[in-house]
Amino acid sequence: METVRVTAWVRGHVQGVGFRWWTRARALELGLVGWARNMDDGRVEVVAEGDREACVKLLDLLRGCDTPGRVTGVVERWSESRGSLREFVER
Template sequence: MSDADAPTTRLTAWVHGLVQGVGFRWKTRTKALELGLVGFASNYPDGRVLVVAEGSEDATAALQAWLRSGDTPGRVDQVVDSVTGPRGDYTGFETR
């Protein structure tokens, strides 16, 4: 990855609602890859999904908006998120 392609922003989003067992992580991965993001989407035992994505500010903002859009699989009731500087830990986008 060149410096021009290096992530500039990190989105960390806890997604609440009916987001497990409905293809949410897979669709999130597809959307993230379309936007050129790296990171992961992971189920948690309490029913939430944690989404961590790094990339350009525009791309992370687009994913953030999509998570709230109502166009996701399942039903998103709430998204609790933060945007910080990237850590550079990822090379692709995984589902866990």
């Protein structure tokens, strides 16, 4: 099992619709740690660490049609896990 970190920037109508809560719930179901936070420009930043397969599944969910609001795009960046996160939170 390879542990990684993925940072995703989600754009669209994703603030004020329960998107961070929904993302947290999906991340916890996948066994991931990290956070989701609103950004000043209207995007949501999602940082998740855990098994690579679980991170890929989370990205698939973020791009799917069952999210709250309306996602128009997701940009991702992969990096090494830092190992300092213990839970998944909304910021």
